[in-house]
Amino acid sequence: MDYANILVSADLGERAPDRIRVAAGLARRFGAALTGAAAHTVPAPILVRDVCDAIEQEDRNKAQIHAILEQARTSFERAAGDGVRTDWCSEFGDATTHLVQQARAADLVVVSRRGPGDEDPGPLGVEPGPILMDGGRPILVVPPGTASLKGARIVVAWKDSPEARRAVSAALPFIRAADQVFVATAGSGVRDGSAEDVARHLGRHGAKVTAHRLQSSDDDGSEILRFALLQDADLIVMGAYGRSRLREWMFGGVTRDILDRSPICSLMCH
Numbered sequence: 560m561d562y563a564n565i566l567v568s569a570d571l572g573e574r575a576p577d578r579i580r581v582a583a584g585l586a587r588r589f590g591a592a593l594t595g596a597a598a599h600t601v602p603a604p605i606l607v608r609d610v611c612d613a614i615e616q617e618d619r620n621k622a623q624i625h626a627i628l629e630q631a632r633t634s635f636e637r638a639a640g641d642g643v644r645t646d647w648c649s650e651f652g653d654a655t656t657h658l659v660q661q662a663r664a665a666d667l668v669v670v671s672r673r674g675p676g677d678e679d680p681g682p683l684g685v686e687p688g689p690i691l692m693d694g695g696r697p698i699l700v701v702p703p704g705t706a707s708l709k710g711a712r713i714v715v716a717w718k719d720s721p722e723a724r725r726a727v728s729a730a731l732p733f734i735r736a737a738d739q740v741f742v743a744t745a746g747s748g749v750r751d752g753s754a755e756d757v758a759r760h761l762g763r764h765g766a767k768v769t770a771h772r773l774q775s776s777d778d779d780g781s782e783i784l785r786f787a788l789l790q791d792a793d794l795i796v797m798g799a800y801g802r803s804r805l806r807e808w809m810f811g812g813v814t815r816d817i818l819d820r821s822p823i824c825s826l827m828c829h
Contacts, residue, residue, distance in 0.1 A: 560666065560728060560729065560731060560732070561589065561591075561666070561732060562585070562586075562589040562591045562666045562667050562732055563591050563592065563666055564591055564592045564593075564594060564664060564665050564666055565582050565585055565586050565589075565591050565592070565593050565594070565665065565666065565667045565668075565669060566594045566596060566658070566661055566662060566664075566665035566667070566668045566669065566696075567579055567582035567583075567593065567594070567595055567596070567635075567668075567669040567670075568596060568597070568654075568658055568668075568669070568670050568671070568684070568685050568690075569595040569596060569597045569631045569632070569634065569635040569683070570597060570631060570654075570680040570681060570683035570684045570685075571627070571630060571631055571634065571680065571681060571683060572671075572678055572679075572680025572681060572683075572684055573678060573680075574671050574678055574680065574701075574703055575631075575634060575635075575638070575671075575680065576634065576637075576638040576706075577638075577701070577703075577704070577705060577706040578669060578670070578671050578701045579595070579634075579635055579638035579639055580638055580639075580640075580706045580707065581669060581699070581701050581705060581706060581707060581708050581824070582639075582669040582699075583638065583639040583640055583643050584707050584708065585667070585669075585699075585708065586643045586644070587642055587643050589732055591666070592643075592644040592645070592646060593639055593643050593644065593645050593646070594645070594646040594647070594648060594661065594664075594665065595631075595632065595635035595636075595639070595645065595646070595647050595648070596647075596648045596649070596657060596658050596661045597628055597631040597632070597635075597648075597649045597654065597657070597683050598628075598649060598650050598651070598652045598653060598654045598656070598657035598658075598683070599624045599627055599628060599651065599652075599654065599682050599683055600624075600651065600652060600653060600682070601617070601620050601621050601624050601651045602620050604616035604617055604620070621651065624651060627683070628649040628683075631649070631683055632647050632649065635647065648661050654682065654683050654684065654685050655685045655686065655689050655690065658670075658685050658690055658694070659689070659690060659693045659694045662690070662694035662695060662696045663695070665696055666696070666697075667696065667697055667698070667699060667729070667826075668690060668694055668696050668697070668698045668699070669698070669699045669701060670685060670687045670690055670698055670699070670700060670701070671684075671687070671700070671701050671702075671703075672687065672700050672701065672702045672703065672818065672819070672820075672821065673686050673687060673818075674818065674819030674820050675819060677703065678703070687700050687818055688801070688818060691799050691818075691827055691829055692799070692801055692829050697725070697726065697729035697730070697826055697827065697828045698826070698827055698828075699824060699825070699826050700817070700818060700821070700824065700825045700826075700827060701824055702821060702822050702823065702824065705824060708793060708794065708824050709793060710733035710734075710736065710737055710793060710794045711737060711738045711739075711793055712737065712738055712739050712740075712741075712790055712791055712792045712793060712794075713730070713733060713734060713737045713739070713740045713741070713792060713793075713794045713795075713796060714740075714741045714743055714783070714786060714787040714790060714792045714794070714795050714796070715727060715730075715734075715740060715741065715742045715743065715757065715761075715795075715796045715797070716743060716745070716783045716795055716796065716797035716798075716813070716817075717742050717743060717744045717753065717754050717757055717797075718744070718797075718798060719753040720798050720800075721798070722798025722799055722800060722828055722829055723797060723798035723828075724798075725798065725828040725829075726796050726797055726798050726799075726826060726827060726828035727757065727761070727796060729796075729826065729828050730794075730796040730826050731764060733794060733796075733826070734761055734764065734766045734768075734796075735764055735765050735766060737766060737767070737794075738767065739767050739768075739769075739790075740758075740761060740766045740767060740768040740769075741768070741769055741770075741771055741786070741790055741792070742754045742755075742757050742758045742761070742768060742769070742770045742771065743770075743771045743772075743773055743783065743786055744770075744771070744772055744773060745773040745774075745779040745782045745783055745786075745813075754770040754771070754772065755770045757770070758770040771786070773786055779812065779813050780812055780813040780815070780816025780817060781816065783795070783797075783813065783816075783817075784816070784817075784820075784821060784822075784823075787823055788822075788823075792823060793823060793824065794823065794824050794825070794826060795817065795821065795823050795824070795825045795826070796825075796826045796827075797813070797814075797817065797825065797826075797827055798827070798828055798829070799814045799818075799827040799828060799829045800813070800814050800829075801814060801829070814827070
């Protein structure tokens with residue numbers, strides 16, 4: 560596959576400019592358009608005296624939210640810089656719902672990591688989990704302090720599952736251009752030979768690739784992160800696993816580890 564349109568969440572948090580720079584750099588590299596998206600709900604009128612007062616309050620609230628969205632647009636355009644085709648999509652509504660809807664016209668969605676202790680970007684911000692599980696598109700999770708991504712050394716965290724297969728296919732533009740790709744498996748439930756099969760497949764795409772079986776442990780997420788850091792990787796590619804419970808997504812251990820604390824960009828698919 561190729562990337563024709565990259566979608567990035569735009570908010571007013573401190574990490575938004577770096578996230579947008581990552582997305583813009585990828586758009587330039589792959590010749591893609593870059594779409595910024597933001598949404599904010601309009602507060603309901605309160606303590607209204609009559610219908611006219613309610614209408615006036617609603618108009619004022621809409622004007623205030625419109626100003627916030629325009630501020631986000633200005634920040635998006637400034638961070639995107641020159642040399643990339645940009646588009647902007649904003650609306651009055653829930654930020655997560657809006658980004659999921661806009662993902663229908665994107666090949667890749669770029670969001671920030673939101674683990675414990677990470678910045679709360681405010682009402683325009685989104686959690687990566689719901690976008691990953693409901694958006695139907697691969698997402699790139701960007702950790703704090705990252706403003707560019709080459710994808711020079713890639714770790715494919717392999718598990719023989721539909722999610723991992725989709726992630727590998729979604730990452731092919733990165734994999735073909737990488738200096739080195741490591742297909743790594745962890746855990747006792749991995750079928751023998753599957754990592755080697757994937758490595759051969761990626762080699763047919765021109766990748767410089769090797770297969771690795773990691774030591775099994777009670778914390779496969781930490782094992783994958785340790786391996787990626789040892790290999791000086793700048794991108795992890797993996798499937799994402801979870802289930803819905805009471806309208807919230809509950810994630811598997813490795814997925815949660817990467818979403819919460821990976822210091823490396825992660826391309827994930829559900």
